[in-house]
Amino acid sequence: MLTANRDLLQPWTWPAAELEWQLIYALGKDSRGYLHRDTVRGIYDGSVFPKLAERTATLHSEA
Template identity: 50%
Template sequence: MFSKYARTVPDKFTLRELWNLTEGHRNVHDPVGSVGNKLEWYFLYLVGKDEDGYVHKDVVRSLFDGTLFYYIERKRHDHRQ
């Protein structure tokens, strides 16, 4: 996934690269699923981006292994201090 779509930085995604990823996995016969897929990745971008606007590989991995909520909590805790 990163080797194919992460063009700016090899282990990070920009919003545009996430858009290209969803376009690459789009099913023409499932427009509702395509919109849902784009929304899922956009929400990941909103909660997982860093100060430079990149989503790191670890954040994407945390989405798949179920630790994304711990990442969000840690990020919010660090932001408050």
């Protein structure tokens, strides 16, 4: 998807798109390493961030 949607006239923007998806994957993957569709949608509408904060707080309180 990233390769197909690249703008050939702006190659300096390619690393930013790759970095964005790597960050989304790192933040949103579950314990099995899957990135669910609802999580990606939540990244863009902002609804996933409270869930991530709760998950992080739970992990830190257990340690």
